[in-house]
Amino acid sequence: MLVNNVNTVNPRLESQKRLGQMLADHYVGARELANTKEQPIAWASILAPTEILWAMDFYVQFPESYAATSGARHVARDYCELTERNEYEHHLCTYCRNHLGATIGEINGIEPYEGLARPDFLLVANNSCVLITKWWEHLSNLLGIPMFNIDCPVIVDGMDEKQAINHVKDQCLDLIKFLEEFTGKKFDNDKLKEIVSNGKKSAEKYRAMLNVNKHDPAPATFFDLMFHNFPNLALRYKPEAAEHYRLMEDELKQRVRNRIVPMDNMKYRIYWDGIPYWFAIKNLSNKLQSLGMCLVTSSYLEVFSYDRLDPDRPLESVAENTAVSLFSNTLSRKAEITKGLVLDYKLEGGIFANSLSCKPTSVPMRYVADFLQKQTNIPIVMIEGDPVDDSFYDEERNYMKFQALVEMLEAKEK
């Protein structure tokens, strides 16, 4: 540990160990169930109405989250290349290419490819992008299992979001009917209520945990926090998720009290936009630290907030959670949310991480960055890369842009 005049530096969060165990248990648990068949397994997109699957006793895994893990483990390029060898296009979303590759590898017994545990059912919502539905269709064909799509309209300015919520709710009712026939079991509304109640607690505790980072200096960086979306994503139906965030909130508050900070040389509070480049986190962290930039928060964390859940109206709130997400709203709403983050967290600059293979996250960036600069006057740089494909990543050029950002921040101070 290094000690400066005021703060103690400790980059490690204790909560990371607990998270690691939760992740391991989740993946191992799925593998066991694939063998024992005690529970059916489903793959779902991250913003699908997963509560319905949990209420029908499905064990749910998330291919998009798996892609992030693959990127962080540096195995994504192999999976992506396997997909391309099977004649899929190079410029497809790399989350899709990664997961299709892992699945194709596993189906064909190609060592050492290991995908998620084999599912019985696929659930997707197109609220994040349109391609995801096609991705799930390909999975359905590859695995020979049924797939259900929840269509989510974009909520444009002036539109009553109730229309979108009702549209999604109708489809949720269809989904329930389908699953009752598929599993031969009756849907349990009481179980749904309990699951939604746990989800609400998890979402509230997630939010409380994130809010601690408003403190200056921040007790953690965005890179420390971002992996902790997993409990809210995959485990919010169980009390353990809320408990994890409660403990994590306590830990962060303790760090604030004891003046423990995540890095040396914390000069500037910085906003990150876009999906992280999962394979480059360590190098990015080192570089940002050398320049005195602490990533404090990101709208990426908002994607996993699931904050519309309400046990007093379980099914409707699940539909609302699905229908009203960051992605399904217009650019102007995303821009306002981002501005809110910059002001609430007192941020001084922004890094917008373009993803060459993800158009839904990248295309809005220019609009949001322009809006932010005009509204808040913070300097912003755009960097290039991809969440999991390191062949799209130009380290030197991105580092130059980080340095340019610091020079703009220093010039503002003078």
Add this chain to the structure above:
Amino acid sequence: MIAAGIDVGSTTTKVVLLGPNGMCANSVQATGIDVVEATDRVIKRSLQQINKSFEDIERIVSTGYGRISIPYSTQTITEITCNAAGVHHLFPEATLIVDIGGQDSKAIKINERGKVLQFAMNDKCSAGTGKFLEIAADTLQVDIAELGSLALKSSNRITISNTCTVFAQSEIVSLIARKTAKEDIAAALHESIASRILGLVSSVNPEPGVGIVLTGGVAKNIAIVQLLSKMLGRKVLVPDNPQIVTALGAAILALNQ
């Protein structure tokens, strides 16, 4: 006191020496594969112009992609900031810069003090850069220094449909095979570059009507200057030696350290 600015680019390395009375020497040479050797060579050439030795240089700022490789620089600063400082020195009223180098192009918006407010770059693509013109000149078998004047002789407008440098080269070969006039091909290539720059400029939200200062080696190309002015609807100012503006900015920042 002598301050030095070293701009280590992927294609050329530029050095500017500043003395008490302003710029006293400058030199530009190919970078090659050894960045440090190239820098040593260019500094030596510059010092010879004013009959000084390396020990007479008190401060050195290095910039450009090779900036961190120079062991004797006292500070490294990005080419964005250095370019802005150089332009501000030459054109104090300027607020909008376009820099077209060998392998990248940039649009930079600065304030009245020459500080960078916003910038945008082309990334991972040589279309819209000097490399594009270099390859085109080679394919057309024309001296790169004459390519701009050749383009201005065009009387028949055609378009190069490919935005990729490599594919555009194939397209040039096809056009030549179809007996398309070289000047028309040259004009289309310049238009292709200018249209890429248009996008960069708009992304830094320039104030309406302000002129552009064009820097970088490609600024010496008369056709690019005229096309940019026409397509952007703005006056384009070109420094006397546009290729060394970033190195000049680095030297100014060294002097001000």
